[in-house]
Amino acid sequence: MKSTYLTKEEEHIYDGEFGWAKQVCMKILVKLGELFDASRLIPIESAHVSGVSYKTLGEAPTDFLEALANAGEKVNVEATLNPQSLDPKYLAVRLPKHLIEMQLKLCKIFERLGFEGSFTCTPYYIKKPRKGAHLAWAESSAVVYANSVLGAWTNREGGPSALAAAIIGKTPDCGIHRAVNRKPKVIAEVRSSLENDVDYGALGIFLGKILEDKIPLIKGLKNPSMEHLKQLGAALASAGMVNMFHYKDEVKTEERLEKIVVEPKDIKETVGELTTVPTQKPDLVFVGCPHCSLHEIKEIANTIGNRKVRDKIEFWICTSRLVKEKAKAYVHKIEASGAKILTDTCAVVTWTDKLGIKTIMTNSAKTAHYAPTLNKVETILAPLRECLKTALKE
């Protein structure tokens, strides 16, 4: 029994009149809609699909994606992809050949399905979604950023549901596609002055662990930059279920809400927990989780000056192809130092073990949260200027 209202055309797709591939995608949307009490499907302006890195997923998605591609199916809206497990310039020549082949096979299938080869976790730097636009995005950090900073509306999709939405061009109108569900459910009062990217990330991890799925109104942030909010959102999503936050003073709350107070010691302890080794000697300094903005690349280029990367340390700056292209003027300066600007990938979704990397220093709380498990490495969480200091000769 379908409880979600479908138009005549949607009904025909559901019944298989447009073939198996469209039918199965429509069924995914309708069944998920039923699960979350949707009343209908709504058009989306873009989809962003996760599940692209062969390192993270292995062959799991290949069979199904190939079946869709073989059925001649294509995406129906602007559709971008999350990072894959290698970049074309640096890692493609260092990793085992069979892994590269498997990754390229998966990328090829996505290309046949009509996806842009964007390979980034920051699709909003490629095309900024309109305020109020409905989207179907997977990649939790981008979901939180789109909802909280850009004012677009998207649930936190999984890889398969974002894929189905990309092909149908619609999504169920449940969750935070409804205004009533976007209101703050709890107030988080920050009594700590947040100094840098790491403090914002730590706030995200701290709150993510206690909020469950309750949307917070975060009070007490003092002129956060877009990049600070990006770190906050990425960390919030990686440590918990939340898919948006409010942070502007003018946000009205109707009822008396539960209040969480964040003290300076909470931030300090969280930063401490995200560093797993006492040493300050990483094999890799990694900046670009989530992928760097043009502004961040410019800042890094200016700070590097004429300095060179230290011996026995790798310095990766990860971003999208498009941002690297836009940052041409800075790329040369950065790469002349011995630092590498990697596109399409990041340290978490590639095989750092096969590159001999055992300790990663990063300014990203999200990476520090995931890498001990996903990469089996030690982590050092440090602000960007500390990362640069460690990576570069005096």
Add this chain to the structure above:
Amino acid sequence: MAKCIILHGRGIVEGYCKAQALVSTKPISFLGDVDSETGIIIEKKHDLYGISIKDKVLCFPHGHGSTVGSYVLYSLAKKGLAPKAIINHKADPVIVVGAVIANIPMIEKIDISKIDTGDMVEVDAYKGIVKVLKTEEG
């Protein structure tokens, strides 16, 4: 003498089958817990460790873990290694999507503690009904 228990739930993916139950008290993450080449549970901490889910009516509380787990169910089905039906206490998006793309009958809101591994089970996912045929012991 056989005893028959009828359980009512909510049908999620339509279908009908009759097969032996395989019951777990733990959530399953299809990405990681199940070997997609053999259909055997490979997570050592799982109570079904070492057991194949092929052709069983797989009963477990709910799914967890990566959404990519849905794709694993598809691959299992393509290789003939998938369960015949899925019975959950609570449906979650990963298992729902997996059952849809793999076309595996699925019912939720069933008290799976009433079902034991080895029971013959009739699943009518059109109506959301599970018939459990118990063989009286000793």
